[in-house]
Amino acid sequence: MKTDIRNRKDIEKLVNTFYDKIKTDVVIGYLFNDVAQVNWEKHLPKMYDFWENILFYTADYEGNPMEKHKELHQKSPLNPSHFNHWNMLFTKTVDEIFEGKKADEIKNRALNISAAMMYKTLM
Numbered sequence: 001m002k003t004d005i006r007n008r009k010d011i012e013k014l015v016n017t018f019y020d021k022i023k024t025d026v027v028i029g030y031l032f033n034d035v036a037q038v039n040w041e042k043h044l045p046k047m048y049d050f051w052e053n054i055l056f057y058t059a060d061y062e063g064n065p066m067e068k069h070k071e072l073h074q075k076s077p078l079n080p081s082h083f084n085h086w087n088m089l090f091t092k093t094v095d096e097i098f099e100g101k102k103a104d105e106i107k108n109r110a111l112n113i114s115a116a117m118m119y120k121t122l123m
Contacts, residue, residue: 004100008052014106015047018093027085035076036068054109055102065113069121083118087111 005011019040022032032038046063053061072078090110094103 002097002099005055005098005102005106007056008048010098011052011055012048014094014097015044015051017097018090019044019047021089021093022086025085025089028082028089031072031076031078031082036072051106054113055106066117066120069117073121078118078121080118080122083114087114 003010005014019032023029023040046061049058049061050063050065052058069078087110091107094107
């Protein structure tokens with residue numbers, strides 16, 4: 001039986017599961033692995049903080065994701081299909097693991113953040 005997202009441990013489970021998919025994804029995995037050359041040991045804790053702050057307002061996240069996406073776009077042009085694929089994977093991952101108010105909220109927040117990033121990155 002699925003539960004709702006309740007705490008940081010649940011955020012970590014979601015983020016780890018999601019990025020395990022990203023690392024091997026044939027559509028956008030190369031952006032993370034080859035272009036950005038993500039250091040996963042550093043990136044994952046930042047993503048835990050980011051999503052925990054988004055969902056539970058912890059104020060633990062420090063960073064500028066908009067700037068990082070603009071830098072990535074300069075290295076390898078992003079397009080709407082990249083953002084749409086990211087959204088699909090994220091939503092699918094949430095739905096596989098969780099259900100409830102917070103699960104719905106994180107999916108909606110992810111879509112809104114992604115739309116804003118796409119607009120600002122591609123402009």
